[in-house]
Amino acid sequence: MKDKNKIIETLTKKLLERQEEAKVIRKIVGLIFISLIIIIGGTAVGGYLYVNSALKPVDPDDTKPVNVEIPIGSGVTSIGKILEEKGIVKNSTVFKYYVKFNNESGFQAGSYDLTPSMTLNEIVNSLKTGKVMRKAEFKITIPEGLQLDQIAEIIADHSPYKKEEVEKKLNDKKWLEQLKKEYPNLVTDEIDNKEIKRPLEGYLYPATYSFYEKKPPLEDILKEMLDQADEVLAQYRDSITEREYTAHQLLTMASLIEEEATEKADRGKISSVFYNRIEEEMPLQTDPTVLYALGEHKPRTNYDDLKVDSPYNTYKVKGLPPGPIANAGLSSIEAALQPEDTNYYYFLASANGSVYYSETLEEHNEKKAKYITNKSE
Template sequence: MNSSVRRQRKKKFKNLLLLLIAVLLAAPLGLFYSFGKLIQPVDAYSNSTITVEIPSGTSTARIAKLLKENNLIKNDLAFRILSRLSKSDGKMQAGKYALRNDMDAKAIIQALVEGDVTHDTVKFTIPEGFEFVQIVNRLESNGLIDRDKFLQLANYGDFNYKFLENIPKGENRLEGFLFPDTYQVARDATEEEILKKMLDRFNQVFQESYYQRAQEMGLSINEVITLASIIEREAKLDKERPLVSSVFHNRIKQNMLLQSCATVQYILGERKENLTLKDIEIDSPYNTYKYQGLPPKPIASPGKPSIEAALYPETTEYLYFVVSKNGEHTFSKTYKEHLKAKNGN
């Protein structure tokens, strides 16, 4: 083989190699370009409005299919990918939406996440630490529910959530699991839709890592939320919640009574500032001055900081705390220190 032939072959190989590199480089760019086109508006020059209803509990895949059926997105798979990339998967809210096909997929996702419904809607807020009965009272006073229907469904309805798997049906069954937040619902929303919206929110907040952590601690989900609800009612400041949690964890380890005023207030049905001797002698499994360990169920709806405090308490030797006039707590290791702090207040 002469040198001329070898040079020609080398040149051919080099050209093929360059072509292969160009194809490999162009492929991701091509995919990116194709994806970009698929999430663009269906019709950028149209301003027609299409009303779409997203039922409560609808998956992202089903939402994408509904939007595609209504000619609001070009491709349902691209919409699902974008919802994952934008961390919006599972955060899109139920309701009736007035959407336009000149909106791109990103704008539609944002509208669904923000709950930007144009249907006749009403907002309601459930504060952290609200008891189930308080939630019912607020919803009823806002004209959103039929009290009897709501109670029947809450106590005996079928709900497919991991955190409710071992919670038996019965009175106050959902105590602690209706997540405290601000909600927007259709004015004609059913009792079931309202309950599912609140349970869906709990499901979003209670991450998979929380289940794993609870298992590591040897606690059931009911026990975690029960402890979190007590922390919620005892601590006003988020920074103190892990410390309050440490006190209760330490007391449980030492077989001490929890002695939480909040659990007795739950029995009484009122938040008395000072409990009497008669109050703390009430014979109830919720009376932590009388019975060791946690009460049988949560006593209120805890927020995320209290749930995390229950799962991740501060490492301390504290066994006591007392609240001061400004709402902060003084923590003590011994009863002698506690009495001193108490008298100082």
């Protein structure tokens, strides 16, 4: 009987202990639950206060106009970032969702005078209805296939700067070093090669550029062209790597294609000829490199021209020349990256611009006699 009572006491004691533990656990769980509610509630309140603040003007008392440029093709995200950088809105993400929530659209590119005191609604209405496009003070159009001295002349003809000033800046070693830091994927130590005639030859991308100041810094004019080159090549960064080329080598190959191509020419085939010859360790033998070595602009080379002693003379030196010989357009850049698959090792252009390709020297000479010597189709 005593043993039975002892067992009952023991069981009762353990039951009471478990009940006490359960109370403690319930208290802990309750505290955790309350803490989570406080944290979630606090976060929600904090988020609400932050968003509410971001919806208000940056500074209700600041009415000083800030010029904001919205480029053509800008989406809500990029517009929001521009406005935040200019101090017109507090948060670009809040601006984006404000626009989407209110189903706003129809924003237009242009030049706007906005103030930090404006509400989001006022900003949105300005971007939709207050478009005031500024007229460019001057424009510079750089065609494809031009050399740096020709480009310098065009810049001089359409800007406040003289050709000598442009050429001096393009050869300014201190500035070139700065460009390497600003364009690490484009301008590299390769331009320092002593055999290169002009460091930035081929780097000023062919396009039309608009300038809204009467006399912007010369560096800004040139960097607009470098920006465009950098932006174009960025699209092909993987392809450049796959071909085991650098940007400098790509621009060099593209410049050869650009200079050899005629209006009717197939750049992919010309590119294939160059690559086929490089693979067979044959000199490229492209006349534009000879003319570049001579520093002359003329339609054709003669026999004596081919004797010029220069690292650019691809009749004497195998492989690519030290650097580009002109600026190349997009079609030539793409051809340099994606040559056609051919067995051609020769090509020639007739007087009317037609280009003829050959697999053998014998075939090439026959076409030369027919289309060049006799000057007939």
